[in-house]
Amino acid sequence: MILSKMSLAVALSGVMVLTACETMTDPNNPNRNTQQGAALGAAAGALVGLAAGDNAQERRNGAIVGALVGGGIGGVAGANLDRQEAELRQQLGSNARIVNTGDQLIVTLPQDILFATNSSDLTGGLRSDLNALASSINSFPNTTVNVIGHADNTGGAAFNQDLSARRAQAVSSQLISSGVAPSRIRSIGRGEDAPIASNLTAEGRAQNRRVEITITPNG
Numbered sequence: 097m098i099l100s101k102m103s104l105a106v107a108l109s110g111v112m113v114l115t116a117c118e119t120m121t122d123p124n125n126p127n128r129n130t131q132q133g134a135a136l137g138a139a140a141g142a143l144v145g146l147a148a149g150d151n152a153q154e155r156r157n158g159a160i161v162g163a164l165v166g167g168g169i170g171g172v173a174g175a176n177l178d179r180q181e182a183e184l185r186q187q188l189g190s191n192a193r194i195v196n197t198g199d200q201l202i203v204t205l206p207q208d209i210l211f212a213t214n215s216s217d218l219t220g221g222l223r224s225d226l227n228a229l230a231s232s233i234n235s236f237p238n239t240t241v242n243v244i245g246h247a248d249n250t251g252g253a254a255f256n257q258d259l260s261a262r263r264a265q266a267v268s269s270q271l272i273s274s275g276v277a278p279s280r281i282r283s284i285g286r287g288e289d290a291p292i293a294s295n296l297t298a299e300g301r302a303q304n305r306r307v308e309i310t311i312t313p314n315g
Contacts, residue, residue: 173313177201180236180311187228200312203229207245207263207305216262218270226267230274233311241281242310243268248301249288261285267307 181196184203188194193204210222218226233241245264247256261283268283293300 174198176236176238176313180232183232183235184229187232188225191222191225200310203309203311205267205307205309206302207247207307208302210267210307211263214259216259216266218266223270226270227274229309230271230276233271233276233280236311238314239280240312240314241271241276242284242308242312243271243281244284244286244308244310246286246290246292246304246306246308247288248291248304249295250301253288257285257287259285260287263307267309 177196177198177200181194181201184192184194184201188203191205191209195202195204205222205225210218212219233239243264245260245262245267247260249256262285264283264285268281271281272278288295288304291300291304292306293303295301295304
């Protein structure tokens with residue numbers, strides 16, 4: 097009996113995960129991450145609730161309660177990401193690339209727009225976009241923000257590492273000066289270690305010179 101209930105919960109979790117994957121792959125669904133978060137949260141909650149009981153009845157009740165609680169938490173996190181994504185797309189326009197993974201938002205800003213060559217001083221053009229990003233971050237306070245600098249492979253690895261770190265820190269400092277709490281931000285330099293395009297072409301190198309801001313819900 098215990099095994100059959102466990103199998104049922106595992107199967108239920110599998111259905112929820114499959115449902116989440118289907119909603120995430122539908123680009124026309126504006127609530128895809130809300131639904132995905134609810135399904136994944138419910139699946140995780142069901143498994144935790146199942147493991148917590150001492151007998152078959154407690155396991156069944158725990159799975160039901162866990163699914164409801166987990167689904168509610170996951171749905172709220174997904175809804176917040178959907179809302180923040182829509183807000184940022186409206187505010188930043190074509191200056192930034194925004195990807196909503198369902199777990200976090202990834203906002204990518206090209207370094208060629210943010211900085212002059214070999215410089216970590218922010219240009220004036222996108223300060224307003226960083227101010228808008230800071231305002232959005234403050235509107236969704238239960239998140240953690242990583243600012244990650246990336247470089248192409250032109251020049252030495254040590255130079256690229258230092259430059260990417262200084263550029264990430266410059267963006268972080270701008271967000272902080274616009275009101276984001278320093279405790280919410282982590283600044284990271286990745287140098288040339290994480291390219292997203294080939295460094296063999298000028299176009300690819302331009303894509304690799306970037307700053308990524310990841311916004312991740314807490315808990």
